[in-house]
Amino acid sequence: MSSSPSELLPAGADVSFNKIGEAMARGSCQDSGATPMRALVATVVAVGPIDRLGAAAEALQSLGDAGTVRGILISEGDNPAPPARVAGNTVALHGLKPSFFNNAVAALRLSSLPTLVWWRGGRPDTLDGLADLADRVVLDDSRPEPIWSRAVTLFEDSAFSDLRWARLTQWRALMAHFFDIPEVLAAAADFSRLSIAASDPMSARLFAAWLRSSIQFRDGFTMDMADGSEGTPIDEIRLEDPRTELVQKLVIRFAAHRTCLETEVSVRGHRSASRLVSLGDQTLTGLITEELRIRARDAAFERALIHLVSDK
Amino acid sequence: MIFGASGDLTRRKLLPAVYRLSRRGRLPAQFAVIGIARSQMDDEAFRTQFRESLREFAGPEAAGDEIAESLASRMYYVAGETDDPALHQRLQARLTDIDGAEGVLYYLAIPPTVYSTVIEQLGASGLAEAPARGWRRIIVEKPFGTDLDSARALNRLAHQHFDEDQVYRIDHYLGKETVQNLLVFRFGNGMFEPVWNRRYIDHVQITAAETVGVEHRAAYYEGAGALRDMVQNHLMQVLSLVAMEPPIAFTAESVRDRKMDALLAVQPLTSNGDGKTSGGSHVVRAQYRAGWVSGAEVPGYRAEKGVNAASGTETYAAVRVNLDNWRWAGVPFYLRTGKRLPKRTTEISIQFRRPPLEIFRRASQVSVAPNLLVVNVQPDEGISLRFETKLPGTRMQIAPVMMNFRYGTTFGGEVPEAYETLLLDAMLGDATLFARHDFVETSWALIGPVLDAWRAQPGDIPTYEAGEWGPPEADEMMAQDGRRWRSL
Numbered sequence: 001m002s003s004s005p006s007e008l009l010p011a012g013a014d015v016s017f018n019k020i021g022e023a024m025a026r027g028s029c030q031d032s033g034a035t036p037m038r039a040l041v042a043t044v045v046a047v048g049p050i051d052r053l054g055a056a057a058e059a060l061q062s063l064g065d066a067g068t069v070r071g072i073l074i075s076e077g078d079n080p081a082p083p084a085r086v087a088g089n090t091v092a093l094h095g096l097k098p099s100f101f102n103n104a105v106a107a108l109r110l111s112s113l114p115t116l117v118w119w120r121g122g123r124p125d126t127l128d129g130l131a132d133l134a135d136r137v138v139l140d141d142s143r144p145e146p147i148w149s150r151a152v153t154l155f156e157d158s159a160f161s162d163l164r165w166a167r168l169t170q171w172r173a174l175m176a177h178f179f180d181i182p183e184v185l186a187a188a189a190d191f192s193r194l195s196i197a198a199s200d201p202m203s204a205r206l207f208a209a210w211l212r213s214s215i216q217f218r219d220g221f222t223m224d225m226a227d228g229s230e231g232t233p234i235d236e237i238r239l240e241d242p243r244t245e246l247v248q249k250l251v252i253r254f255a256a257h258r259t260c261l262e263t264e265v266s267v268r269g270h271r272s273a274s275r276l277v278s279l280g281d282q283t284l285t286g287l288i289t290e291e292l293r294i295r296a297r298d299a300a301f302e303r304a305l306i307h308l309v310s311d312k
Numbered sequence: 313m314i315f316g317a318s319g320d321l322t323r324r325k326l327l328p329a330v331y332r333l334s335r336r337g338r339l340p341a342q343f344a345v346i347g348i349a350r351s352q353m354d355d356e357a358f359r360t361q362f363r364e365s366l367r368e369f370a371g372p373e374a375a376g377d378e379i380a381e382s383l384a385s386r387m388y389y390v391a392g393e394t395d396d397p398a399l400h401q402r403l404q405a406r407l408t409d410i411d412g413a414e415g416v417l418y419y420l421a422i423p424p425t426v427y428s429t430v431i432e433q434l435g436a437s438g439l440a441e442a443p444a445r446g447w448r449r450i451i452v453e454k455p456f457g458t459d460l461d462s463a464r465a466l467n468r469l470a471h472q473h474f475d476e477d478q479v480y481r482i483d484h485y486l487g488k489e490t491v492q493n494l495l496v497f498r499f500g501n502g503m504f505e506p507v508w509n510r511r512y513i514d515h516v517q518i519t520a521a522e523t524v525g526v527e528h529r530a531a532y533y534e535g536a537g538a539l540r541d542m543v544q545n546h547l548m549q550v551l552s553l554v555a556m557e558p559p560i561a562f563t564a565e566s567v568r569d570r571k572m573d574a575l576l577a578v579q580p581l582t583s584n585g586d587g588k589t590s591g592g593s594h595v596v597r598a599q600y601r602a603g604w605v606s607g608a609e610v611p612g613y614r615a616e617k618g619v620n621a622a623s624g625t626e627t628y629a630a631v632r633v634n635l636d637n638w639r640w641a642g643v644p645f646y647l648r649t650g651k652r653l654p655k656r657t658t659e660i661s662i663q664f665r666r667p668p669l670e671i672f673r674r675a676s677q678v679s680v681a682p683n684l685l686v687v688n689v690q691p692d693e694g695i696s697l698r699f700e701t702k703l704p705g706t707r708m709q710i711a712p713v714m715m716n717f718r719y720g721t722t723f724g725g726e727v728p729e730a731y732e733t734l735l736l737d738a739m740l741g742d743a744t745l746f747a748r749h750d751f752v753e754t755s756w757a758l759i760g761p762v763l764d765a766w767r768a769q770p771g772d773i774p775t776y777e778a779g780e781w782g783p784p785e786a787d788e789m790m791a792q793d794g795r796r797w798r799s800l
Contacts, residue, residue: 017607041713080609100604103779106654107523107606111800112661112684112698112714133799293709 004050004094008057008073012087020108023086024070038068040089042292043109047101047130048120050075050094052142056120059284060090069292072108074101076122098122102129109133116292124150131158138163138291144202152302152309159297160305164203166287167233170279171252172210172300174263175237178250179215183270187248188215190241195224200233207237209308210300232258244268313403315430316421317347317358317389321453325484326421327362328370329731335379336728338736344386344410346403350393358389386410394422395429400437414446417738424455428469435473451480451738454545455536456747459763460756467749480738481747485546485658487730487737489719490693492745494553494660495567497687497695505558507664509639514682516645517661517798518550520689521653523606525778526627530618538629539597539759542649547631548575548755549747550689551645554660555635564743568751575754577637583762594633595762596774596785597626600652603778610652610778624770627651630786632793644793648786652778654800658689661798672710681712684798693727694718 006012015023044063046056053073060071070089077095085092093104109115117134119127124146131137131154140163141147151160178184194211198204208223228235236253251264255276265272280286314322333339347358362384366374374380390406392399407413418434420427434440434450442448452470457463470479485491498505507513520542526533533541552571559566583595602612613619613627628650635645664683672680684698696716703709719727737745776783781797790796 039714039716041711080604081607084607097604100779103604103654103777104607106779106781109799111657111659112686112696112798113712115799293703293711295711 006085008050008053008092008094009085009087009090012085012090012092014083014085017081017084017104017107020084020086020091024089024091040068040070040110040113042113043070043072043105043115044118044288044292045072045074045105045109045115045130045134046118046120047074047076047122047126048141049122052120053092055284056118057090057092059288061088062285063289063292070108070110072105074104076126098126101126102133105130105133114292114295116288118288119147121147127151128154131160134158136161136291136294138166138288140164148305149309152306155297155302155306159295161291161294161298161301162206162305163284163287163291164200164206164233165298165301165304166290167282168203168207168210170261170277171207171234171237174252174261174275174277175211175239175250178263178265181265181267181270181272183267184250184265187241187267189218190244190248191215191239191250192218192220193222193224193240193242195226195236195238195240197226197228197235197237198233199228199230199235201225203233205308206304207234209311210304211239212311213303213307214300313346313348313416314419314421315348315394315426316419316423318349318351318353318361319421321421322347323361323365324369325729325731326419326735327365328374329729329735331366331370331374331380331383332729332732333736334383335374336732342411342414343383344388345383346406346410347387347389348394348399348403349389349391352391353389355388359384359387362387394426394433397433397437400433400439404437404439413443415739416442416446416448417735418448418450419735420450420452422453424453424458427452427466431469431473440473440478447478447741448474449478449480449738449741450474451482451734453482455540456481456545456752457756458535458540460753460760463752463756467753471749476749477741477743479749480734480743481749481752482734482738483545483549483747484730484734485689486549486745486747487732487734488689488693489727489733490687490689490695491550491553492733493695494687495562499558499562508662510641510643512664513643514663514665515643515793515795516551516554517663518547518554518645518647518659519661519800520547520649520658521655521781521800522649522651523653523656525600525610525652526613526616526619530616534619534623534625537597537626538649538651539595539626539631539762543629543631543647544755544759545747545752547647547649548758549751550660551575551578551633551647552751554662555640555645557639562744564746567744568748572748572751572754574635574637575751575758577635577640578758579634579636581631581633581758581762583765594631596628596630596783596789597766598628598650598774598776598783598785599623599625600627600650600778601775603652603780605652605654605779612775612778613651624766624773626766626773628653628776628782628786630782630789632789646790646795646797648782648797650776650782653781654779656691657800659800660687660689661685662687663798672708680710692718692720694720694722 073092074096075094076098079095080097082093082095114135117130117137119139121141127150136159138161196204204225239250241248248267252261255262260276260278262274262276366380390402440448457466552574555574556570559570581594599613614621614623630648633645662685666682680700686696688694694717696714698712698714700710701713703711774783774785
């Protein structure tokens with residue numbers, strides 16, 4: 001857990017704001033000694049409390065095949081002129097007044113190339129100015145409800161996603177694949193109970209909101225939530241029709257070593273054996289790398305979040 | 313001969329430029345500088361000022377070197393009032409003393425209100441007339457007039473005493489390496505000119521952004537504003553270089569003729585007075601509020617020293633320019649300039665049309681970004697091209713990348729300052745990079761109606777926070793056309 005910019009960027013140097021560009025250019029030249037210097041392809045702005053920026057700093061500095069990015073780490077405070085610390089292509093501004101976040105980003109982002117804002121927490125009203133400057137905003141707040149409420153008001157102007165959403169990609173894909181089976185599709189309206197075992201209730205709610213914004217369930221649809229095990233946001237998702245004698249169910253859960261998901265289908269006229277699918281790279285670096293590759297608005301996410309916010 | 317020898321421009325730009333030209337071996341052995349100002353000073357004091365100017369603005373190593381000392385020994389000073397005929401007699405005598413009668417360049421680094429006095433006195437004293445094998449030229453700093461009438465009057469006065477080929481109206485933007493390189497880029501390469509037209513180009517954005525506020529120029533700026541200070545001269549010059557047809561030769565008249573053609577093709581600009589975009593207005597104006605720039609809180613324009621607390625002067629202007637000619641019909645040029653913006657940058661961006669068929673839409677589920685050619689004028693002079701590329705990997709994913717050319721990294725060394733280039737050109741008699749009288753008058757004629765409309769409605773002006781990219785009204789102007797200002 002980091003508590004100061006020097007811990008965020010231990011190999012960096014403190015510079016004045018006006019010298020950040022110069023320091024980055026100098027740093028890039030020095031870094032290029034061993035390996036060919038790579039061009040920058042995007043700006044990633046990580047915003048949040050200082051104790052949540054350490055992991056972001058590590059992720060930005062280890063981005064690999066997505067290309068080299070300019071990283072801007074900003075933590076909230078009340079300082080109008082905080083010290084800046086530069087290491088390579090990354091700069092940290094510690095304790096900046098939130099009303100100046102967008103000014104700092106406007107001055108530091110790369111011209112002509114995409115800007116991704118990675119929101120790790122903070123005052124929701126700060127998001128408006130940042131979203132205005134970003135090509136894409138990726139939410140990643142430990143207590144996301146206030147920022148989700150804010151984000152839905154900004155969908156018209158900016159593309160949004162959420163790392164919880166990204167972590168659920170395979171879960172969503174498997175659930176969607178169930179409905180490629182004609183018998184499951186035919187029984188879709190019969191499912192009336194969603195049960196999710198989750199250690200992160202917000203991930204569970206997001207998944208449920210996606211499902212309910214995608215499929216028209218009958219009245220009386222219920223959702224149960226049970227505790228999951230630490231380390232993964234969701235352990236198991238079960239969609240059922242408990243009213244029939246032969247319980248119809250769609251189940252997705254972790255397989256033995258928790259790196260793959262397995263599925264189970266049981267509906268009238270169809271039963272299928274377990275199917276194993278890799279969960280993919282769930283590290284922060286892996287997830288942000290994937291987000292950097294996406295340029296389109298995510299309509300499914302927007303629908304899900306609008307549903308979640310209006311349903312609370 | 314520098315009129316205004318004790319002033320800021322002389323100390324910051326002119327004397328360091330003279331030194332650098334000398335260091336590059338571009339000045340003749342008999343070169344000398346005569347400084348003229350009201351301050352009482354002798355030659356030695358002026359030489360001291362020269363050394364201090366070098367120390368501050370050309371680097372500490374310059375101040376005492378051999379070249380600087382050699383130059384200093386050829387620096388002279390004459391004090392006096394510009395409307396005093398005796399001053400000009402003393403100048404004539406000093407010219408004779410130093411045997412510098414062959415070629416004389418007068419530089420008006422003085423307030424514009426004194427231009428006419430100096431020009432009249434130079435004419436009346438015979439200093440405008442060259443000897444049989446010599447020359448006399450005059451450089452006039454901006455602003456050249458404050459509107460069409462005053463520009464015409466100044467041109468008439470200049471032409472009473474000097475021929476047009478003796479008058480050099482300086483616009484330091486034209487001396488910048490990248491601006492000159494626009495001509496080479498367009499007309500020295502075969503591959504760009506064929507796509508430099510309405511068929512391939514969607515629109516052009518020209519941005520001149522400053523992080524500084526009004527600083528010590530409040531007295532001037534209050535009466536000028538961004539439209540007069542930047543758009544009428546610098547941005548119109550840059551626009552004409554981007555939009556001009558190919559000249560038949562790289563000569564001053566041929567280049568300036570084609571620039572004039574481009575300017576004459578500009579549709580009249582209109583404004584509805586309040587600086588907003590309703591009613592088909594082409595121009596947005598705004599003024600900066602308090603905010604945060606370059607890592608520090610800054611006051612709003614009206615709280616700056618020397619500024620009227622109820623000032624209606626615009627510190628930001630955005631203009632949509634349409635040209636009526638075959639090359640550019642339907643291709644808007646968007647110009648914007650402002651103080652207290654997030655970055656100091658001047659650039660021209662040419663945005664090309666998207667490909668006619670988006671075959672990657674299904675694979676990447678997104679429209680490809682349009683190609684972009686960016687000419688960076690300052691601070692990092694160079695040219696960049698943005699294009700789409702496939703990301704490495706098994707999936708068909710595409711992303712924009714930049715191909716960059718930078719003067720600094722490609723050629724190393726230092727790029728000549730604009731004033732060096734322009735001073736030398738004026739001494740050599742090359743007026744290609746200077747504004748001609750008809751260009752100045754036409755650009756004033758273009759912005760005149762806008763200034764009139766603003767003057768008629770001086771009330772509330774839109775504002776923007778210092779450190780942001782201008783007011784929402786400027787974004788609305790772009791949105792009306794289905795476009796956005798590009799991210800800088």
